[in-house]
Amino acid sequence: MALACLFIPSFELAVNLSQHTDFIDEIIPPIALCDPDTEEIIDVTFSARQFGILPHQTYTQAFATYPQLRIIEINKVLTQTMSEKFTLIAQEISPVVEKVSSGFVLMDLKGMDTYFGGVQLLADKIFSLSEAWASTIMGNRINQSAKPLLQAHLGIADKRLTAQLAAFYGKPGVLNYIEQRAAVKFLAVLPIELLPLPPDVIERLLLLQITTVGQFTALSRSTVESQFGSIGGHAWLAGKNRDTEYLRSNIFEDEKIFDEIQLLSPISDLTVLKIFTRNLLAQLLQKLKVKNSLLVRIKIAFETDTGKLYFFEKLLKVPTSSLTQIWLTISHHIDRIKYAEPISLLRIELLEFINQTGYQLSLFEMSRQRQQQLIDTAEHLRMRYGYPALLQIKEVSRWHRLPEKQFALADYLT
Numbered sequence: 001m002a003l004a005c006l007f008i009p010s011f012e013l014a015v016n017l018s019q020h021t022d023f024i025d026e027i028i029p030p031i032a033l034c035d036p037d038t039e040e041i042i043d044v045t046f047s048a049r050q051f052g053i054l055p056h057q058t059y060t061q062a063f064a065t066y067p068q069l070r071i072i073e074i075n076k077v078l079t080q081t082m083s084e085k086f087t088l089i090a091q092e093i094s095p096v097v098e099k100v101s102s103g104f105v106l107m108d109l110k111g112m113d114t115y116f117g118g119v120q121l122l123a124d125k126i127f128s129l130s131e132a133w134a135s136t137i138m139g140n141r142i143n144q145s146a147k148p149l150l151q152a153h154l155g156i157a158d159k160r161l162t163a164q165l166a167a168f169y170g171k172p173g174v175l176n177y178i179e180q181r182a183a184v185k186f187l188a189v190l191p192i193e194l195l196p197l198p199p200d201v202i203e204r205l206l207l208l209q210i211t212t213v214g215q216f217t218a219l220s221r222s223t224v225e226s227q228f229g230s231i232g233g234h235a236w237l238a239g240k241n242r243d244t245e246y247l248r249s250n251i252f253e254d255e256k257i258f259d260e261i262q263l264l265s266p267i268s269d270l271t272v273l274k275i276f277t278r279n280l281l282a283q284l285l286q287k288l289k290v291k292n293s294l295l296v297r298i299k300i301a302f303e304t305d306t307g308k309l310y311f312f313e314k315l316l317k318v319p320t321s322s323l324t325q326i327w328l329t330i331s332h333h334i335d336r337i338k339y340a341e342p343i344s345l346l347r348i349e350l351l352e353f354i355n356q357t358g359y360q361l362s363l364f365e366m367s368r369q370r371q372q373q374l375i376d377t378a379e380h381l382r383m384r385y386g387y388p389a390l391l392q393i394k395e396v397s398r399w400h401r402l403p404e405k406q407f408a409l410a411d412y413l414t
Contacts (some may be wrong), residue, residue, distance in 0.1 A: 011103025046147030
């Protein structure tokens with residue numbers, strides 16, 4: 001036991017569906033979760049899929065397929081908050097956590113079985129935390145039809161891909177533990193599309209009647225790599241439960257400086273909003289100066305009363321604590337935000353800051369500097385050894401009929 005995968009298949013749909021109490025049927029009707037800004041469908045319920053409604057369709061395409069389709073707008077603030085709380089489940093179990101997407105995390109379980117007392121006890125702990133997380137969303141709402149959608153899948157295996165597929169094919173609320181000796185047999189019957197291969201490679205394999213992972217791994221590794229390169233070799237190792245890809249922890253608990261303003265009345269005027277943003281930024285920079293630090297990365301977010309979230313992050317080329325310089329860098333990003341509703345909350349986070357600074361040379365200045373370094377090195381070597389030690393290829397005769405006569409080695413200083 002080394003890795004665990006914890007995920008909820010339709011995370012965004014389940015979180016937003018749980019907030020609607022106007023339908024209490026046990027069978028969830030055809031519903032689509034949409035982004036009103038792009039007019040694109042994010043996810044749909046199972047009953048909607050039966051009518052041909054699929055994610056990434058537009059409103060027009062969806063209603064043309066099924067006019068009775070019900071639309072729910074995504075609450076981005078709620079979704080982001082619940083995603084962060086869901087990640088805390090994995091962080092409470094393991095110190096090494098990789099967040100793949102919302103409601104999809106991987107955990108390193110080395111030594112955790114000893115701490116929790118076994119695989120099943122560890123799984124019980126994870127499921128109890130996930131149930132507590134789901135209860136915070138549902139509360140005392142009458143609508144309980146969305147609760148099954150909030151049940152987590154858990155897969156445990158010794159390799160990354162095997163753990164993910166164990167979770168995908170496991171039942172909600174039930175541990176799917178794939179032991180090392182049974183991993184190859186488990187992977188062999190799965191479709192070839194699940195391997196980490198590009199679509200064109202998958203299409204080519206299907207044309208060759210290779211439809212399962214077992215048929216793919218039945219080929220020799222040298223044969224696969226000769227046809228598909230290192231990508232094919234990596235997929236072959238993954239299909240054999242022998243891949244060496246480890247988790248890349250992307251969750252950091254760095255200190256942050258942040259503040260927010262709850263506006264008394266929502267603002268739709270961009271000019272007024274920029275004034276509030278600049279004033280709040282000035283207050284945060286005062287805290288940064290007390291720490292004697294310079295800003296590296298900043299995040300600015302705007303929220304509406306209905307839960308819509310608009311934000312951007314900016315990485316500064318040169319660390320600074322100057323309000324003027326930072327504002328010149330981020331002000332045009334605020335102008336590009338197209339919000340459909342008035343803003344009710346403003347939040348600024350100083351994500352990264354340091355107490356040292358440096359300046360990046362321009363491309364042309366670096367080129368001149370390197371050229372001078374090469375000249376100084378060539379002169380030093382010629383004086384030390386008495387003959388040119390650094391040579392360069394120079395064109396002698398471009399149109400000579402013999403290629404070896406077209407170029408010659410010459411002293412770098414000539």
